[in-house]
Amino acid sequence: MTRLLGRLGAWCARHGWIVLVSWVIAAATLMGSSLVFAAPTTSDASIPGTDAQRAHDLMKTGFGSGYATGGTVQLLLYSADGPLIEEKRKEAVEQSIDRLRDLPHVKDVDTPFRRGGISSNLQIGLITVRLEGNDPQKIGETTQTLSKAADPARAAGLEVVPADSSTPADKEIKTGPSEIIGVVCALLVLVFAFGTLVAAMIPIFVALVSVASGLGVIGLLGWVVDMPKQAGIMATMIGLGVGIDYALFLLSRHRRLLAGGVPVVESVRRTVASSGGAVVFAGGTVIIALSALMLAGFPLLATLGWVTGISVVAAVLTSVTLVPALLGLLGHRINALKVPLLRGAASGAHTPGGTGWAGLGSWVARRPWRVLLASTAVLGALAAPALALQLGALDEGYGSRGSEPRRAYELMATGFGPGANGPLIVVAELPAKVADAGDPIVDNLVREVKDVDGVAHVSEPKVNTSGRSVLLQAIPEYAPSDSRSAQVVRDVRDISVPGVQLHVGGKVAGLTDAGDRMAERTPLVIGVVVLLSALLLLLAFRAPIVAIKAAVMNLVSLGAAFGALAMVFSVGLGSRLVGMDPPVSSSYVQEVFFSVPIESYVPLMLFAVLFGLSMDYEVFLLTAVRQSYQRHGGNARAVAEGLGSTGRVITSAALIMVAVFVAFIAYPDAMVKTFGVGLAVAIAVDATIIRGFLVPATMVLLGRLNWWCPRWLDRILPNLSVEGHEEDDEPVVERREQPVTAGV
Incomplete structure (x- = not known):
């Protein structure tokens, strides 16, 4: 694969104008077409096979669309x-x-x-x-x-x-200044990382072309599939982050080769052959993780997963084609427009042994057990609050204070009780035709619903024209976001009236079913994501222990992300800081610790996105360590050199990701805020504590076992290595240690 990518990169470098113009035309055409022929978005948050969906279908067919969502x-x-x-x-x-x-x-x-x-x-x-x-x-x-x-x-x-x-899926999330803020912050990081404006602009330009192309495809797909209204914002958020990062990794490698005297086209070829392979594999892990959401049994979540995956595919394609084209067109002008006081970064020179990150790697290599224990303790402390994570329905009581939905919610709660904002729609199929709502079987049903604990009021029943179905509203005593409302749904469903098949629908019932479905399918999704990602790493590095360890490390970073979500939203320590407004009648303590529930489907979506993104940094770090190990065979030295050669670029990439995700916290939508907080914290922890301390410490302790592979496994694995050893820009020296032989 590395040779194929190398040839692709060299061709793009030699035919830069063709590639550049083609991408610009494609992005403009796709984006323009999606705006001119804007496809409808859907508010369908149905979950096939659930009781709430059955109630909705009966309500629509038996009583008309006037009673449906x-x-x-x-x-x-x-x-x-x-x-x-x-x-x-x-x-x-x-x-x-x-x-x-x-x-x-x-x-x-x-x-x-x-x-x-x-x-x-x-x-x-x-x-x-x-x-x-x-x-x-x-x-x-x-x-x-x-x-x-x-x-x-x-x-x-x-x-x-x-x-x-409306339901949570009805919320149309409109674009705003967050994208601009994220791009500006990313540009500042790139300027400090490269020291030249020309180099800094390349990842930004490539990411914008990538996002425009992805959004264009997503917009046009809305004509053939149901497209959630959250699709665009999720694709933009992830697309910007990975698009800039992938271009950054390629650009960093290219500038180091140029500084070493390698000709431009040859430098591009080597860059795409080595770092380009890492980009393809890193993007593959993100796509696999997002695609696994199709197993969640929640159509809205599945669509969000593969739609977001489209933006990742666009980022990978632009990275291995458009970036080489721009590098070929610019040549040595890549270092033009140098920024004063940043001359070291502008040079593009790289001395692995002399960087601060290499020094950190050497420091970790000398005391791996202490680093392992200390970093594990820190990560455990960060993840501990996750035990307090509260899942539930997010109603309009958590909207922006002064907004129309929030005002309507407060008036409804004041005038008719908090449960009036989330009535339960009870639809019953009767065993025989009844003349009217006064039939004894209907009266019996109404009495049973009224007697359920937590039901404040029951509306007058309505019988449909066929006389075989009855509809009524049950108003809970609790707000839709109150966990007790979900219990009321379950208690109403447990009502037993001879011959009557009872179904409960409405917003609260739908979210209750969504939570139950997520709890049921979460182990399956997590297992598939971890297994397939580890398999992809095994194909990339032919090292089973490294593949398993990488999957475990990514799960650790997820723990820190969920811990941060719990502290900010469930405990409420930072909910005000991210723009969530407490109720008007809140006490001082409630104002400070304003607890906000997290939608039941958010953790699973966050898991898929974070697992994929975390694997990006793992792939780039492991690639550098493996290349160094192949040159001299010294494990501890390889870890230090690998960290030294990737530490600065991974840190820059992480800062860009964090800046982009933090910028999206400014969105008024609570779901976007949740993703912004979780993604930003997880990436920050992953790029510092995990990649800077925990991974190097474990690799030093494992020694030669890092790259051990049984003979039988080595024979059946295809040769898909991402390293491209023939592309190494440093001379091969004699090995200090004997490499691990198969069968050890």
């Missing part, structure tokens, strides 16, 4: 100066209702002046609008149109706020 919009009314039933205010509300009934797709409008439609203090009311024939994907636009129709109520001094009846 996307078919109902609620408008909350608030009168600060007196009751809503005051004649002038009531007249304005009724005028608004008449205007709502005249709008397209409106099937029915429930007045707030009905039983259960107005709060006990008569100051908060609820208008429920049922739609028919509307586009569920445009529920946001429809809601704003309905809200505008209630202007007569606003003219009478009433506050009118549309309630958010």
Whole structure:
């Protein structure tokens, strides 16, 4: 593979303009096409085979789209100066209702002046609008149109706020300044790493082309597959990070070769043959980890996984083609526009034995046991808070203070109880046709639901036209984010009425089922990711112990990430710092320790992304150590030299990743904040404690066993080494130690 990549890199270097123009045209065409022919995104967070999905299907087929998600919009009314039933205010509300009934797709409008439609203090009311024939994907636009129709109520001094009846998948995450902030921070790191503006701009340019191409493909795929609204932001976040990092690794290697007097095209060939192979394998581990999410049994999560994988594929392709093309076009001008005071970095020279990282490697090699124990203790302390990780539903009570959804949530909770923000939709299949809701079997069902602990109110039942299904709403006593709401869902499902098949749907029920499905499938996904990633490393390095050790090290960095998530969100120590607003009525302690639940599917997605990204640094470090070991056979020396040759570039790459991920914490969406915190902490820990101390210490202790491979395994493994030994830019010297022979 290394020879093939080397030939590809050399060709791209010699035909730079062709490659550059081709990539720019492809990126512009794909991105432009996705904007002009914008595909619809989906808000479908269904999980096939779950009880909530069965309830949704029955509700839609038996009672019409007006009772399904996307078919109902609620408008909350608030009168600060007196009751809503005051004649002038009531007249304005009724005028608004008449205007709502005249709008397209409106099937029915429930007045707030009905039983259960107005709060006990008569100051908060609820208008429920049922739609028919509307586009569920445009529920946001429809809601704003309905809200505008209630202007007569606003003219009478009433506050009118549309309630958010969407699911977490409905949230459209729009791009903002975070991408720009991340790119600027990455550019600053690159300037310090390379010392020249020209070299610093190459990874940025390549990453932008990569992200544009990936987003273009993702946008067009929305016409043939259901595309979640989170797809673009996840692809951008990961695509920027890996795109810049992969280009950085290649560029660093090329500048060292140029500094050693290697001609430009030959330097590019060697660079792509060696570091390019590491990029391909590193990208492969990320893609494998993301693809394993298809085993989670959650379509939304599976789609997010392979969509994010598209951005990684684009990053790998641009790294092994566009980067060599730019290097060939620039030649020695890669070191142009040097930055004052950074002349050492600008030179591109590299002396492994004299760097601070090489010194650290030598220091670790002299005391491996102490370093191993100390780093393990630190990582254990960082991971310990993960035991307090709280998973649950993330409702609008955690939205930005002052936003429409947050205001609607607070009005609903104040007027009708916290559970009104997450009603349970109970759909029952009856054993025989009933005439109306007064049938004894329906009465029995309603009584059973009312008697469930935690149910505050049950609505009037509705029987469908066939008389074989009944629908009612059960309002829990608890907010959707309260873990007790999930228990209410389970208790309602446990109701036994002879002949009745009962199903519970709605937002809380759906998230409860999602959590149960995630808990059931998590061991399978983790096992597949770890196994396939270790297998890929085995193919790359032909060293089973190294492959197993790398997988374990990546799991360690995940522990630190989940520990940070628990401290920030579950314990609440930093939730205010990342922009989460506590409830208005919070005490001082609640203001400081504001606990925020983490969606049940987030840890699994975070695991897949982090495992893949962590393997990137492992591949680059192991490649350098293996190359050094192949030259002289000294294990401790190879570890020190490998750390010395990669320490600076891995640190720079990690700083870029951290900068990009931290920038995304500024997004108002809580899910993006969660990923930003988890990814930033994990990458920082991985590139410092794990790659700087733990990995070198274990490799020194293992000695020659690092590269041991049984004869039978060596015979059956294909030759896919990423190192490209013929590309080494240092002379081969006599080995100090005998290499490990097969069968040891």
